[in-house]
Structures are given as structure tokens and as C-alpha cells.
Amino acid sequence: MFAQITSIISMNIRSIPQRFWMSLATVVAVAVVVAVLLAFLAMANGFRTTLQGSGSDELAILLRTGSQAEINSVLMREQINVVSESPGIARDEQGPLISPELYLIVDGKKKDSQIKANLPFRGIDERGLELRPNMRIVQGRMFEPGKNEIVVGEAIQREFSGFEVGNTIQLGRAQWQVVGVFSAGGSIFDSELWADVRTVQNQFERGNTVQIVRAKLTTPGDVTAIEETIKSDQRLNLDVKTEKAFYQEQSQGVSDLIFYLGWPLAIAMALGALAGALNTMYNSVAQRSGEIATLRAIGFPGLPVFFGTLFESLVLALLGGLLGAVAAYLFFDGLTTSTLGSSFTQVVFRFDMNADVLLNGVILALVIGFIGGFFPALRAARLPVLLAFAAAA
Amino acid sequence: MSDLYLVSKNIARNKLRLVLNTFAIIIAFLLFGVLGSINNAFNAGIELSADDRLVVVNKINFTQPLPLSYVEKIRAVEGVKQATHANWFGAYVEGSKIFFAGFAVDPATYLDVYADYLTVESTQRQNWQQNRQGVLIGEKLAQTFGWKMGDRIPISSNIFSNMDGSHVWDMVVEGIFTGAESQADTNYLLFHYKYFIETQTFGSDWVGWIVLNTTDPSLNDQVANAIDEQFANSFHETETSSEKQFNKSFLEQLGSIGLIITSVVAAAFFTLLLIVGNSMALAIRERTREIAVLKTLGFSAKHVFRLVLSESLLLAALGGILGLLLAQVLVQGISQAPQIKNMLPNLVLTSDIFIQAVVYIVVLGLITGIVPAYRAMQLNIVDALSRR
Numbered sequence: 001m002f003a004q005i006t007s008i009i010s011m012n013i014r015s016i017p018q019r020f021w022m023s024l025a026t027v028v029a030v031a032v033v034v035a036v037l038l039a040f041l042a043m044a045n046g047f048r049t050t051l052q053g054s055g056s057d058e059l060a061i062l063l064r065t066g067s068q069a070e071i072n073s074v075l076m077r078e079q080i081n082v083v084s085e086s087p088g089i090a091r092d093e094q095g096p097l098i099s100p101e102l103y104l105i106v107d108g109k110k111k112d113s114q115i116k117a118n119l120p121f122r123g124i125d126e127r128g129l130e131l132r133p134n135m136r137i138v139q140g141r142m143f144e145p146g147k148n149e150i151v152v153g154e155a156i157q158r159e160f161s162g163f164e165v166g167n168t169i170q171l172g173r174a175q176w177q178v179v180g181v182f183s184a185g186g187s188i189f190d191s192e193l194w195a196d197v198r199t200v201q202n203q204f205e206r207g208n209t210v211q212i213v214r215a216k217l218t219t220p221g222d223v224t225a226i227e228e229t230i231k232s233d234q235r236l237n238l239d240v241k242t243e244k245a246f247y248q249e250q251s252q253g254v255s256d257l258i259f260y261l262g263w264p265l266a267i268a269m270a271l272g273a274l275a276g277a278l279n280t281m282y283n284s285v286a287q288r289s290g291e292i293a294t295l296r297a298i299g300f301p302g303l304p305v306f307f308g309t310l311f312e313s314l315v316l317a318l319l320g321g322l323l324g325a326v327a328a329y330l331f332f333d334g335l336t337t338s339t340l341g342s343s344f345t346q347v348v349f350r351f352d353m354n355a356d357v358l359l360n361g362v363i364l365a366l367v368i369g370f371i372g373g374f375f376p377a378l379r380a381a382r383l384p385v386l387l388a389f390a391a392a393a
Numbered sequence: 394m395s396d397l398y399l400v401s402k403n404i405a406r407n408k409l410r411l412v413l414n415t416f417a418i419i420i421a422f423l424l425f426g427v428l429g430s431i432n433n434a435f436n437a438g439i440e441l442s443a444d445d446r447l448v449v450v451n452k453i454n455f456t457q458p459l460p461l462s463y464v465e466k467i468r469a470v471e472g473v474k475q476a477t478h479a480n481w482f483g484a485y486v487e488g489s490k491i492f493f494a495g496f497a498v499d500p501a502t503y504l505d506v507y508a509d510y511l512t513v514e515s516t517q518r519q520n521w522q523q524n525r526q527g528v529l530i531g532e533k534l535a536q537t538f539g540w541k542m543g544d545r546i547p548i549s550s551n552i553f554s555n556m557d558g559s560h561v562w563d564m565v566v567e568g569i570f571t572g573a574e575s576q577a578d579t580n581y582l583l584f585h586y587k588y589f590i591e592t593q594t595f596g597s598d599w600v601g602w603i604v605l606n607t608t609d610p611s612l613n614d615q616v617a618n619a620i621d622e623q624f625a626n627s628f629h630e631t632e633t634s635s636e637k638q639f640n641k642s643f644l645e646q647l648g649s650i651g652l653i654i655t656s657v658v659a660a661a662f663f664t665l666l667l668i669v670g671n672s673m674a675l676a677i678r679e680r681t682r683e684i685a686v687l688k689t690l691g692f693s694a695k696h697v698f699r700l701v702l703s704e705s706l707l708l709a710a711l712g713g714i715l716g717l718l719l720a721q722v723l724v725q726g727i728s729q730a731p732q733i734k735n736m737l738p739n740l741v742l743t744s745d746i747f748i749q750a751v752v753y754i755v756v757l758g759l760i761t762g763i764v765p766a767y768r769a770m771q772l773n774i775v776d777a778l779s780r781r
Contacts, residue, residue, distance in 0.1 A: 276668035
């Protein structure tokens, strides 16, 4: 039986060149569908990786209640003083490990398209830098407090024009000198401009206010002590969450959108490709009806005939799936792009095509191949011998 | 025997193939209809923007404030017909996760500047102007929340704090505005600037942006330059652009939506061409003998060409129209979802898309039919009949 199945499968596959154009059409159709799906999934995955790589469990982020994004939040000096004494926030000899940060939006221009885009401009102090151990200067030096100096993230320098070290740029009324480029390990901070918090407060008339406070937690992941403090004090209308949870929420919307746009599109297109696959396979069965009838007449049971057709379809679909995956990988993987994140600012991210994403593409191809082969295979296996001969004649 | 009868017999000859091909075409046109509508909805802000409307924002970025005093100064600039201002509010209803746009505006002038875009009944308009806590609700927004005239509604802000310590502003629905065109965005609300600025805690006498009409669109550049020059080297420098440019540059920040959508539709049509084209070729090849018989009976070569081409056109039309109808149903369905209303308030399948689709149907029919039709036309009767 097994020998019968393998011999019929190999017969089927060797007969593919007889239906070259139709088979090729199926392969290409499946390849296109898989490539489209993979492009969307890689985009969703890349966006998620960038944002989730940004958040740490060791830090808490404090925002004004209900503000959800850094840009919407505002905190007064008094609130910061009160909350920084809260249990749950780590301290060292200089006091609580907190970083009040100013966050505002400035305009930049994309290098490739010259499109004006919103860039996040973060005011930060030395403590803030201490709280981000994964951040390092890769070119030039760090800004000096009190001076109009900025350092820019790697992604900003790559994607937007005018941020070379040594350049002077106008942000607001003042001129700022770019003194360094930093890397934050592919996280969202790579898409930011940083400067000394007090200098930014002065230049942008922000008084003593900031947007958010980052704080080092005594126990990683545990913000309950800070929540207690907030609840017990009327002045503190704040939300607190771990940095990790914060960026997880931020990534959810956009990556869900891409994900839920990608799958229905791919499924709709897969249905179209399925129609093509069914067409091809029914045609294959019709073309080989004489051959099938002969096999049945000399004693082959229906099952090997069934598997022969099913496998032919699976092979075509798999070929298409691999072709689509390779094409998508070569074309999209690592491609950088940017979109608006939830703070209304550009987030630069890469298409990230990992094994999971590729596997999804191959599975989709196999599903098309399976359904596209199953029904024609059923017809082949049930073909009455006499009718088949008549049809072939 | 009419040609149509022949063509329809031929097309329905292999029922299964007809169903599969029609299905593939339906899918492609469904995608075209839905994605085309989405693309249009993204671009509607650009399409519907008025030629004579300019937007003045802070030069640093449009999220930075401008002083209220600029409004009067801008009104005095030559070529400015009227000007108004607005503040972004970041509105939502406590308890729901649905965010929507809310603007704190100058009730006396805002509707005049947008006269071509928004329509409000005149008594509603007066009532709204007279009630400090009055709010005008867009038609689509009113539908989402079931708000009616006279309702007292608490609106929260995700940006601002009320002086009473909350984030909630109580408002009274004094009117419901509609868009002048079906694609116009009406998923937002308008309330009084004074009510907003006097109760929020972030400074005073500042506005988000200023909108103005020029007396003539040809003066746009001149007016824009005059405004920006006037405020150059001040603490709040301005950047003035046409509404169209402003909307466009905002949209571009989201990424290449148009490119992505075009690529997906192109990919869908490409696979469709492969599938249907091959299938048509096969169908005609299978009928070689029949075509030879037709020719023997005296059908001219041109007539045979026409018959085959009509067959592929009919197939494309059948699938294409069904696909578009399905797209229409789907677009109407999804445009009712609150999340979509918020993100794509202008989602409708417009007649442009329909016309484009009809063009594609014809093109598809011609491309898939032309080679088989040509072969059928060239077919040599003797060869064909002797072939097995």
C-alpha cells in the first residue's frame, strides 16, 4: 500500500510539467499571498519588538491620571517632591532614584522623502541617564547640563536630516548643537532627541513642570507601594505602572491594527489563490482521468490515487509558500520605516521577520494546498472507472 | 441563436470552473472596493479641504500653543477675510475606551470659517452660541453615543485637568451638526473656548491653532508669508500653510498608507490575472473542436474573436459587480463600528471607486480574453478537427 502511494505521488509530481502554466500560476498566486501576509506580520512584529524592548521591569513610570501617553501628561514640582518620598522607590546616597522628564514635540524632516515629521524631544538629567544602563554614546559625547546641547538617537540620525554631530539646529527659538549620538539597543529611545531638562524647561517656558517621572523600584515589577502613596494623598492625581507595562500598552494599538489588517487581507487573498489551486487540481484530475482509470482497472485502490492528487497540490503550495517567504524575507526583513506612535511622535522600527512569522506563511500555504487538493483528490479517488475511460477517450 | 445565448452557454459549461473563477474575481474586487474606500477615507481630509482656508500653527510643532492675541493680529492682515481659533481637547466619555476629537472653539466665528464644511440649523446655532456650557455634536458622534438635543453630558479629557480637580467638563447638547458632503468628518464635538480656558489649569489666553479664510485663494501665499513674517523672531513663531498641505503632511506622518494599499491591491489583481487568464486559456483550448465547428458553420473569424472576448468580459463583469456589491455591504458594516468611526470617519464607497472598478473589470476581461480569442480567431479548421 505504502509503495503504491509513493509511486502514484511520484507519478503525479512528474506529470506537473504537462500542466506547467496552470501549476506555475498556482505557485505564484500562493507566493504572492504568503508574501503579503509576511510583510504585514513582520511589520506588526517589528513595531512590537521596538516598543517592548523599551520597557524595563525595574522602572516605574508616573503620569497624570488618564493621560495614557507621555505627551498628554503634566506633573508639578510639588507632586514630584511628594511622590519621590514614597516607599517602593529605590534610593541611594543622593536620595530617591527618580528622573523627572520633560517631553515635547519638535519638527524634523525625513531624509528620503523630505516629509515633515513629529520628533520627540526629551529633557532629562544625570539621574535619568543613570536609570538607563542600556543607553550608550556611540559617537561624540553626552550633553553638558545648562548648555544648549543635544544628543540624538541612532534611528533619528539614520532617518532624519540635519542631525550630524557638530551641526547646529534650531528647536524653538534657540540654537542647539548636536554633540553626540546614542544607542539604546533598538528601543523606542533611539527615535528621540535628548537634552538637559532644566535647559529645555527654560527655552520652552515650561517653568518647573515636567511630563512624567521615571523611578527605580525597590522590587522589580512591584508598584503597589507607590499606588498606596498616590491613593492616600489628594494632591497626587497620578497613574503608575512599570515601564514594561507602559510600553506594552503603547505597542498594543498599532501592532494589533497591523496584525488584524494583515490577517483578513491575507485570508481574503488566500481564498482567491485557493480558487486558483482548485482550478489547477481539478484540471489535473481531468487531464489524467485516463491514467487514473487505468490504475484503478489494474487493481490500485482509491486511496493511493487520493494521496497522489493531494500531494501534488501540497507540493505546489509549499513551493509557492517557500518562494513567497524567501521573497518577503529578502525584500522586507530589516527594512526600516516609521509611523506615529501614541504620543503623536515618530517611532522608527524595522520589519522583523523571525521564525514564527515565516512559519505562519508556510502554514497558510499548506492550508491552501490541502484544501485545494482535498476535493479534487476526492473526485479522483471516486472516479468510476468506465466513466473515466469514456472521458479520456 | 443570439450571441449572448452562445456566450452564456459557453461560460456555464463547466459550472465548477465558473464558480471558482467568479469567486476569485469577487475576492479581488471586494479587496479593491474596501481598500480603495479606506485609502479614500484617509485622503478625504485633503480632498475636502477648502482652497481659501489657511491654518496657522506654532513653528516648533503644531502641538505647541500660540497666544490668543495672535487672532486679532491675524484678522488685521491684508487678504484675511475672517479668522478663528481652536484648542485640542482629547475627549472621551468616562468608562468607555472610545476616544474622539473635541475642539474648544470661538463660538462666534468658528462656524463661519467652516461654513462650506459644516451645516447647523440656525436656531440650534444661536442656542449654542448663547450657552457657555453648550456643545455642538457631530452627527456621527451623536449616533455612536445616542446623544440627543438637551442632553447633559460629562466629557473627559485625557490631557487637561479641570480646576475642580477632575478631568470632566459638563456640557449640554445644544445642536447637532452635519457635514456638507457625505465624506465629511462629523465624529467630533465643538464647545466654548471661554468655558474651556477659564476652567482648565494649564495657563491662560493660549490657543492651539488659528484657522482663517483668505479673500481669494490666489492670495494664499502672500497672506501666509505676511503672517509668518509678522511673528518671526517673536517668542511664538508661526507656520502658516493651506489646509490641504496641513492635512497632507499630517497624513504622511502615519506612513505610506497609499503605497501599502496600492501594493496589496496590485498583488491581488496580479494573482487574479494569473488564475483567470490561465483558466480562460484552458477553457478555449478544451473547446478547440467546437470552435472549428462554429467556423465550419460559417461563423467569421472576427465573430469567433468577439464571442470569446465577450465570454471573458462577461465573466469579469459577473465577478466584479458581485465583488463590488459585497464591498459596499462590508464598508457600510465596518463604518458603523465605533473604533472605525473614530479612526476613519469618512469611510464610504464613493462613486469614483465604482467607476474605477468598472474600468478594471473591462481591462481584466480584455487581458484574460485577448490571447484565447486571438488563438480562436486564427484557428485552422482542418487542423483543429483532425486534432485529438
